[in-house]
Amino acid sequence: MARIRLDHIRHAYTPELARAGNFALNNIDTAFEDGGAYALLGPSGCGKTTLLNIISGLLTPSEGHVYFDRTDVTLLTPEARNIAQVFQFPVIYDTMTVAENLAFPLKNRKVEAREIERRVADMLKRIGLADKAGRKARGLTADEKQKISLGRGLVRSDVNAILFDEPLTVIDPHMKWQLRSELKQLHREFEMTMVYVTHDQTEALTFADKVVVMYDGEVVQIGTPEELFERPQHTFVGYFIGSPGMNVLPCRIEGGEAIVAGERVALPGHSGERRSEKTELGIRPEFVGVVERGQPGAMPVTIEKVEDIGSERIVRARLGGERVTAIVREGASVPGDAAVTFDPNALNLYENSRLVARSGGAA
């Protein structure tokens, strides 16, 4: 397995797009450590597939270099990069049996027959197709075919990395969970470098040790699921991770206080003024309290909606012109004349969407 380094990558799909400054990827400068399990997470169109294809060699970037360990692979073909890939839709040989499909990449690498047999038998069990080993792939369901694709990606142990592009899209929801656990298990056992593209937050957070959040052609944060939740470095991360996402409230800063919809919110540990084109205060709904009006520091709101979600309630309110969401315990009362409080230890301050200060510690 290898460490993958992306060195100042930019990519535009055509020279015209490049001239117009329209880059699908903009200055990606990051590394995937050897043996790490990474998820590339972000909304449709943010550049996840483009980045994956640049790692695999299906695309050559307009600018920058790709390294596998110390080797510059930017101009190498996918074959020469020695990686395994699993795509959204099954890529298998219909006329071969399930077992032959799994054995194929090993035979190509001239692995010894007994070793092939052992690995294929192991993989058949892991993907739950042991009872169909001798069946031709043609007659199988889409679900089963995709399991073969996964198996073919995972069966080799000599690859530099395994790349997955939304591989569970065609898998039924129950099986999704099982296969995800299996992937995680395989990663623990063999410590393969895995890069997994998804736009599904749950999938990313359960699969990966580190999540690479992409937005508009850039990597906006790389972190563990906890780091992304507790210290979103970009307003998009706050909004995208967590359900419901972080409240992001336009504000201005005066004398160590944020003025949000005309209300003053003290910013502990923060003094003075800040000036940027766009200043915003971020607070997760978990840290917004809903109280009676008149309490010290409470800001009057209009309640728009209260949703029960099992053990908690989501309160959607309006603070002046701004929408504020709070999560409160099930059974907690929501007063008619309500106000909200912000936990002073859970405030994040953003300038031009980037975190510049947080009350719980350093940005």
Ligand SMILES: Nc1ncnc2c1ncn2[C@@H]1O[C@H](COP(=O)(O)OP(=O)(O)OP(=O)(O)O)[C@@H](O)[C@H]1O
């Ligand atoms: N072949 C292409 N020619 C021109 N533009 C493209 C091409 N492929 C992708 N793009 C553009 O590049 C940007 C990034 O696309 P990409 O497919 O990498 O995003 P993504 O995050 O993988 O999205 P999705 O989750 O929908 O697959 C988008 O604006 C897309 O329209």
